[in-house]
Amino acid sequence: MRDGRDLTPSRQIADSLRSDITSGRLPPGGRLPTVRDLADRFGVSRNTAAKAISVLKSEGLITARSGSGAYVRESHPIRRLGPDRYARHRWQATTVTAHATDRPDSETTQQQGGQQQEVSLVEADDLIAAVLGIDVGTLVYERARVMTRDGIPTHTMTSYYRREDVEGTPIVDPRPGIAGGGGGFAVLSERGLAPHEITEDLLARMPTAEEVLLLELPVGEPVVEVRRITRTADGKPIEYARGVHAGSRFVWSYTYPIPD
Known part of the structure; x- marks a missing residue:
């Protein structure tokens, strides 16, 4: 030493x-x-x-x-993320609970959430096509959002949908705020495509130059990329999403039984 x-x-x-x-x-x-x-x-x-x-x-x-x-560097409130954030009773929520530290028993505060989005038609790449079960190059809706908490950008989330699943719905409305009255999952449910199962992959990496600017990251801060597949009860994939989260502002927390 x-x-x-x-x-x-x-x-x-x-x-x-x-x-x-x-x-x-x-x-x-x-x-x-x-x-x-x-x-x-x-x-x-x-x-x-x-x-x-x-x-x-x-x-x-x-x-x-x-x-x-x-x-x-100023410290930021930390939001704990787990499966409960997708609970149906939370779909209309625009405020989130954040902690003073990464400890679950630390002091909490309520933050007002917001989001800006851009919606466009893009060609499905190999991964999007494989997830959604379509041909490569098929036009899909891309909904790219920048999420804020009390006006500070914390993460991005870009979702991809089949055109026939979301055409004419609030999901393709580019105006700020959640889609419709209850967000994208509520909109899909109204279309008979209720989200039932989610698969998430998480990976840590250093941000791109664009992500540093978009999330106002200090030098040296990593990000956590989240890749999400959402399916209906019968296994139909209805959304593929990629999110980029500022590493210092989130903790992922899961409780589950140990498999045999």
Whole structure:
């Protein structure tokens, strides 16, 4: 195990600042010492002090404001996600419960949800075609949404549907807000395509440049991609969706019996 003597000066400064952040001595939103102040405190060059700041930026612990300096990254309320979020009684809900930390017993707050969407006809790629049981290149409806909580973007969700399943419904309405009075699942139910079963795959990765801008992500923050297939009770796939979630704002939580 390495001790501080094995670290470069910039790493030693970064470790010291990291300790201040994790201990709360530098609270969320707190301003870090300037590069000049760090150089004077640690007896190093400004270039070395700047490298220490860069280390913390790459870890996502701090953010830089042009002309103002570096600040400890603000913490965000964390939403816990599990199967219950798809419960029928939640389809009309526009508020969500978020936690102060990733602990389920932490203080909670209610956040107002919102969404913007773009709806278009696109050609089904290999995966969409396989999921929906159609030919590659068939036109399908794409409903691309950006979800917000109290006005802050938290994740995207892009859904794909067969044209005959959603043509003329609120699902293809591009106006802001949930589809119709109860969201997309309620609309599908009214069409005789009630959602019954969901398969989800989750994978963590670093965001694309577009996702960084769309979700206003700090440097170094990963995202969790969710791939969802929704089926009716008789097994018919009625939606394929891909979502991208800011890694620091969600916890996935599941309780289930252990299979034999």
